[in-house]
């Protein structure tokens with residue numbers, strides 16, 4: 007910092023003022039050089055293109071804003087896009103949204119990189135051997151019609167990611183016109199087990215969770231700040247929860263085998279032996295009963311054997327902690343118990359979830375912190391929720407050679423199906439495969455015909471979120487800018503064209519999907535609460551706000567508190583050969599890996615390990631010491647299905663009997679920013695399914711590890727371990743059993 | 752001091768020379784305060800003098816293009832200048848809006864060319880004449896607001912401070928250096944910066960002669976009239 011006084015000071019020293027100014031002259035000249043036109047000035051070279059015709063509101067240099075809906079995950083946050091000179095530059099949350107109240111997550115922010123991604127498919131491609139040949143849309147449509155000719159409905163299947171709104175309606179209509187019932191809705195990391203458990207316990211698949219009204223939140227592996235259900239919404243609830251109800255700051259206790267972002271924020275992080283979450287829940291119920299909470303007869307019977315000593319022994323949670331947790335739950339009501347994917351990813355996942363939900367019933371939280379959610383009064387538009395059971399059925403059918411024509415949209419099973427399913431090989435048995443795709447991902451690469459889609463920022467649509475924050479709402483998706491590529495089409499437009507091939511008459515009034523959307527929303531205008539307004543006003547208002555808020559009918563919670571059918575297996579025995587549990591972790595930004603080609607996401611350090619652009623194997627430092635593993639050792643992780651190699655990262659936030667590899671990386675396709683970075687743990691997952699719902703048990707795979715004798719430098723943001731205290735890793739400074747939970751009560 | 756100045760100019764010249772030899776020979780030479788920018792060839796040789804030039808009193812019908820203009824306000828076409836950081840080039844629609852009604856020049860080669868673009872609905876690829884480096888953000892709106900709206904000066908004079916005598920040009924040519932020192936030459940003379948209560952001036956700004964904040968002695972009122980921090984332009 008040099009100001010005039012320090013110049014004066016300098017003047018009295020051998021380094022005199024003139025010399026100083028000379029130096030200044032030099033650097034001044036350098037600045038002048040770059041400022042004067044020899045570097046970045048484009049006089050006479052760069053073109054400045056003006057509009058041919060400009061709309062009144064278009065002023066170059068001044069941004070306009072449009073409301074739309076985030077399409078990066080299913081939470082359905084409402085967004086507001088900044089558009090300047092016809093280009094979308096930045097997305098922010100829509101402040102009027104009950105879901106995200108003007109905020110967005112990092113994954114959502116990266117949505118512009120989905121749109122501007124250089125690896126988007128730009129032309130319809132037809133397979134010619136190993137290559138894709140560009141063809142016209144007309145030819146593509148004709149080809150589909152030809153392939154469908156003479157094929158019965160049973161021989162056609164459509165595999166889709168979660169869809170809702172008018173797209174779902176149109177998709178249903180198309181399949182109906184083909185006489186096909188084979189719609190498979192597949193999401194690799196969906197809370198499907200939980201939906202089933204909730205339905206049983208509360209009478210609705212997705213009730214509303216009021217984290218903000220709870221005084222204690224006990225979360226069994228629900229990463230609600232990172233990737234669970236509606237993370238932006240829950241983050242805001244969480245902020246209120248931390249400020250406190252009645253002046254009492256909420257206490258968060260997270261129970262899981264591998265620390266999530268939410269776990270890292272918890273007041274108390276309890277590590278459990280993988281798969282024993284249900285046992286812990288029943289143990290807590292038992293202890294609550296012992297401490298005076300009344301339990302109904304069947305509940306008391308169900309938890310009878312779960313005394314503290316046994317539970318502690320099975321789960322690895324000490325009796326002391328159990329006692330404190332029970333005291334905390336008893337003292338502070340209402341509380342809220344959440345069951346996340348970590349608890350559900352087992353063959354007994356449904357039982358785990360049921361035990362956890364039962365805990366909510368026993369604590370009297372139902373109706374207080376768990377409430378009925380409003381639903382959209384148009385059942386056709388309610389989301390078709392994805393799960394993995396659908397994939398299994400499809401896979402079996404494909405293996406049997408059932409399908410002559412298969413459509414895929416918004417899901418990438420060749421990447422996300424567990425290796426043991428051999429999905430890629432089975433997919434090859436389908437006769438003619440059509441992929442509607444933004445990029446050439448692994449699944450599109452297997453297709454015979456690839457049809458390029460408009461990006462989410464170019465397309466029209468409606469979306470109905472699965473998790474309703476307040477009242478029910480329908481989200482509007484609208485183009486934020488002109489299409490970047492002339493030859494892409496919107497999914498709605500494609501479906502409309504396809505359905506017109508079958509039933510031209512029924513859809514002749516709709517020139518395009520936009521017309522269809524507008525028409526259908528106008529016909530239900532009354533039901534949407536705008537009966538009195540004229541069509542144009544209604545439509546303008548709808549597009550302006552980007553949200554249709556509905557009064558919505560709240561269902562009643564009708565679940566029961568019975569423990570009937572609750573049967574937890576004993577804690578899993580150790581596997582001598584494959585001694586580790588593999589926890590494929592779902593990270594906040596990469597999720598199931600469909601957006602891995604957005605470089606911002608690759609570049610964002612993982613919140614817990616700070617690693618970028620690569621995969622890693624998380625292992626407990628004690629276990630690592632036992633095995634002589636240090637950070638950066640390349641480990642071979644083998645399951646009964648297969649093996650992958652990745653760098654070791656020593657992390658205290660994991661159960662010593664488990665290792666964890668994040669999902670989402672390890673693409674063999676999907677463009678320059680995804681291909682070849684990291685490894686794909688989906689590949690080595692065993693095909694174990696939840697016994698009740700048939701969902702894939704993500705956490706059931708057992709693995710063994712070995713060093714391959716190579717060591718690399720882990721590319722990460724954090725400083726060296728043992729450096730300055732503020733650079734030290736999470737949780738190293740105080741081991742969990744030294745934190746006094748009683749002080750937090 | 753003089754010797755020093757000469758030295759530093761020589762050094763600058765040296766650097767410039769080596770810089771321009773190293774790079775493409777097409778690069779414009781270093782411009783000083785009076786230097787003209789390069790002559791830029793435009794897709795259509797737009798006659799600014801004809802549109803903005805002064806009327807010829809001897810030619811009330813304005814029939815002789817070589818003798819007089821039409822005194823059209825700059826802002827009539829560059830309408831964005833008062834509303835945005837950039838002045839913008841008018842949309843083609845604007846040219847056509849007038850020219851479809853001016854039959855007398857309809858067959859002139861430049862107008863024929865203009866209508867070709869219009870019929871094809873294609874934008875005219877004008878070349879930039881006044882460009883600033885990407886790290887400089889100049890705001891037209893502020894300058895128009897101050898000079899034209901607050902001080903009621905004629906538009907052509909206000910625009911002319913930076914753009915020169917455009918009304919006498921055919922296609923525009925840069926006539927001021929638009930370098931930072933040149934900006935400072937105006938701001939130091941006419942806009943003493945008073946930033947009391949605002950962001951303190953960065954040290955850099957002194958060196959480039961942006962003045963120290965002074966509270967007006969008469970009434971103690973502080974008026975911020977120019978950049979009082981680096982980021983005003985470098986953001």
Ligand code: SF4
Pocket residue numbers: 076077078079080081082083106109110111112113114115236237238
């Ligand atoms: S949670 Fe994030 S990615 Fe999902 S919809 Fe909201 S902003 Fe988009």
